[in-house]
Amino acid sequence: MSRPRIVIVGAGFAGYRTARTLSRLSRGAAEIVLVSPNDYFLYVPLLPEVATGILEPRRISVSLTGTLPRVRLVLGTADEIDLAGRRIGLTDPEGNHRDLHYDRLVLAAGSVNKLLPVPGVTEHAHGFRGMPEALYLRDHITRQIELAGATEDPRERAERCTFVVVGAGYTGTEVAAHGKLFTDELARQNPALRDREPPRWLLLDVAPRVLPELAQHMSDTASRVLGRRGVEVSTGTSVEEAAKEGVHLTDGRFVPSRTLVWCVGVRPDPLVGDLGLPTEKGRLVVDPYLTVPGHPDVFACGDAAAVPDPNRPGQITPMTAQHADRQGVTVAHNVAAGFGQGAARPYKHRDLGFVVDLGGFQAAANPLGIPLSGPAAKAVTRGYHLLSMPGNRVRAGTDWLLDAVLPRQAVQLGLVRSDAVPLENTAPETPVLRRG
Known part of the structure; x- marks a missing residue:
């Protein structure tokens, strides 16, 4: 049979x-x-570290055929x-x-x-759900800093050095936290920007606080770290209209910017x-x-x-x-x-807590309900990710070690163009099905 x-x-x-x-x-x-x-499993929680030059793309791309030997992959x-x-x-x-x-x-x-009916968003924003988006954002951030250092126009320089992230949930908070450190380092490496104002990052959300879906302790820790780092957090605020030269906010402000990262949700x-x-x-x-x-x-x-x-x-x-x-x-x-191997069982779970990596030595975590912040939370966060990844642990750990002792490389790879990752077509690392 x-x-x-x-x-x-x-x-x-x-x-x-x-x-x-x-x-x-x-x-x-x-x-x-x-x-x-795709022929890989994508460990999505570490995408912000790929986008900001900490991890190489293959570190969080786990081979399906290499780790599922008794499973037939159909691309x-x-x-x-x-x-x-x-x-x-x-x-x-x-x-x-x-x-x-x-x-x-x-x-x-x-x-x-998750798309909202905001004029200009699909034309001028980019999502953050998969590897193409992370690679594009990494190139885009590097390019904006390099172009800002090359221009003599103060207005253009300010636009290119301003980065807007919409959505202060798990992903948006990590993107802003890691992104600020990344651009600050790139600016320090650029002679034309070294003695100027550091790059500006804005994090927007209509919610009353960052990380609204997580515990208050984690929200407070993230807000404190972002504030010390210079990230401008605007709660109760979102984008009213997006344009090539900047974004109009719901509080009446206009922010000149060439970068709009859409992390509103899924x-x-x-x-x-x-x-x-x-x-x-x-x-x-x-x-x-x-x-x-x-x-x-x-x-x-x-x-x-x-x-x-x-x-x-x-x-x-x-x-x-x-x-x-x-x-x-x-x-x-x-x-x-159903094939006689064991008995069926209903879904049950126990909340193990959450971790949020805020870059550098900072993180917020509540393992088993225990509130942690700073280096202790960072150690728990890194440990959790290493345990959760089904492969590439040594390679990821090596990248983390190298990032701690070496400067990041400010180069564009040019692997993903802007028109290859339009927001309206952005999808996860799984297929989209249609009936009929």
């Missing part, structure tokens, strides 16, 4: 963990297929899904189409940038709305066992799934990497249970 085929769509935190756990549980009893447009984007026929249609990187049949389907398609991948199945807050409804109601052969996890939160009755789990990773483990056990 042929082995049953399990198809996992998406290689983010949820999809990768599902594949890795299933490869261990199935013991060869099932064929595991992972569908992804491509799923553009058709037939639930009744248990089939998905794929388009590979070279534009070829094929069908892939499944016995069990795991949807772990993740999320995409929304579930549009696939969940296109499948014609029940959704909650845009996420696919699942039961406590992460099964799609009415489709016992289909599971969903991660940002695209509305997973009931066992610790908050009546609510769904937040869209975090911690939940996505654990949900992947639960899905793997429940899929394996």
